[in-house]
Amino acid sequence: MKAVLHRELSAYFHSPIGYVFLAVFYFFSGYFFTLTCLRSMNASLSGVFAGLFSILLFLVPILTMRLMSEDLRSKTDQLLLTSPLSLTGMVLGKYLAALLVYLLGISITLVFALVISTMASPHWPVVLGSFLGALLLGMAMIAIGMFISSLTQNQVIAAVGGFGAALFLILIDGLGSYLTNETLVALVMSLSFYQRFQSFALGILSLSGVGFFLGVSAIFIFLTVRVFEKRRWS
Secondary structure (H helix, E strand, C coil), rough: HHHHHHHHHHHCCCCHHHHHHHHHHHHHHHHHHHHHHHHCCCCCCCCHHHHHHHHHHHHHHHHHCCHHHHHHHHHHHHHHHCCCHHHHHHHHHHHHHHHHHHHHCCHHHHHHHHHCCCCCCHHHHHHHHHHHHHHHHHHHHHHHHHHHHHCCHHHHHHHHHHHHHHHHHHHHHHHHHHHCCCHHHCCCCCHHHHHHHHHHHHCCHHHHHEEEEEHHHHHHHHHHHHHHHHHHHC
């Protein structure tokens, strides 16, 4: 797993993908920080994280579009499938590489909190809760994007699929407001990433939210392993 992790992590910075992700994320996070904190003299970062929710959903497919698709396109997946490395180890190595780059991106929000602390006292439970929520959100989205990437050798299709999943997760909250059946509303809202993320952004440690994001991550990692297991024996 360590070899795959090192290989994938290096690949992010031997290609534009890692730099593009970090540059775009730093730009938008800096913009929201300036707008909601510096200009308004507000010590809370909740506005920054609220603004970053949709940005994160649409940026993660940039990280995941090549995770599996590149190996499928170049046929190097055959080397991985015939290596002594377990499929779970291979998938986790790729997953952790994307997660580390993502973590490097969202860590800028902790720098913002330190900047604020030189002028005022930030509400640390909100800062840390929001950071945890962003981390859990990224874990789930990376797992979803990785699964989509495992289904195609075309990176563009993998990226479009990831954007489609992100758009669905954004629109699902709006869909709930148009439904009249309470059971359907409850079912739709139970899939809402935004509602669970909001709890963390308010500084509330929601165990159900933690379980939800970790569960989604585990399910899609498992599905990705099954895709490659089927490919190994086909």
